[in-house]
Amino acid sequence: MIRLLVVDDSVFMRKLLSDLFAGEADFTVIDTARNGKEAVDKVKKLKPDLVTMDVEMPIMDGLKALELVMKECPTPVVMISSLTQAGAVATLQALELGAVDFIAKTAGPISSVSGIKNEILNKCRAAARANVLQLTKARATSTVSLLQKTHSTPMGLQDERIVAIGTSTGGPRALQEVITKLPGNIPCGVLVVQHMPPGFTKSLADRLNSLSSVTVKEAEQNDVIRPGLVLIAPGDYHMLIEREGGKAVVKLNQNPPIGGHRPAVDPMMESVARVFGSKTIGVILTGMGHDGAKGIQAIKQQNGQTIAEDQSTAVVYGMPKSAIEMGVVDKTAPITGIAAEILRALSKQ
Secondary structure: OEEEEEEOOOHHHHHHHHHHHHOOOOEEEEEEEOOHHHHHHHHHHHOOOEEEEEOOOOOOOHHHHHHHHHHHOOOOEEEEEEOOHHHHHHHHHHHHHOOOEEEEEOOOOOOOOHHHHHHHHHHHHHHHOOOHHHHHOOOOOOOHHHHHHHHOOOHHHHHHOEEEEEEOOOHHHHHHHHHOOOOOOOOOEEEEEEOOOOOHHHHHHHHHHHHOOOEEEEOOOOOEOOOOEEEEOOOOOEEEEEEEOOEEEEEEEOOOOEOOEOOOHHHHHHHHHHHHHHHEEEEEOOOOOOOOHHHHHHHHHOOOEEEEEOOOOOOOOHHHHHHHHOOOOOEEEOHHHHHHHHHHHHHHO
8 A cells, every 4th residue: 555645735736636546446645735844744754655746835845845855754756747848947856856756737727637647646656666765875986997998999980889778767867877977979879768748858958968078969850860969859759760861860750659658768779779780789777667678679689789777776677677577688787887888888899
């Protein structure tokens, strides 16, 4: 049974969410809170298994409350965020502060949650099982010697190699750990699929770009893959790679979601495997579900190299576990070692 605390300044939203969870046999709403201060006090007192937290609240907002919860009584938290630019920025801040995941809602009051009921329930179930202590740990490691080795890698093969990364729940923090450790002169392009709605992926790309030596941007139609460039699939679009005029370019489409996801990891990795073959390095990080397992398998079938995040650091172990259980992962590593494994793989090509 998942003991849940619902935090929202809206009486209507508290009732709506409470009723939604009350209809599920594996949830029980133990209490509600009207603002961040009340939420922090009730988390300490009641020790819930999971908290849903609104961002904008009086007295103390959701971000400050989240920060205090993670410092004083680490608990899985799912943020309730608006589908706006400001909401996207606040959501990324929340994920950096330790929120497991977020649920995006339309601007203004919600009259019904029926359209996203399954998303809410699935995300909350996964979050309740999340490795929340991993979200509170400071991550620090050095890859200096590996960066120097990569620096001496011949550049003649740069257009023949690529790194493809897939992730979901817990992904923004995991990507920050990996992307910021890649050297600016990495001799290949990097593609990323992170399960996120429109707008949020651009904010994520901008944030990573400000922190990294590599260039990070949200992918656009016909972007050319080049060394030192990290392209993140835009929300609501699948991202594939095709050859045009001797160059590898991005092709975006809005084909039906795969496994409930658009963008999805599998089609991106499968297209990369077709175009780059054995020169592909596939990486699967934290996330619920099994998206990416077929993509990693396609890369392995082309004799590419494959890496998965170890269970010890994965916030949610679903995606890495699925790939590992298929027997198509060459290396596993904690999130602090993923960048090093990518650079080792590149040094072998």
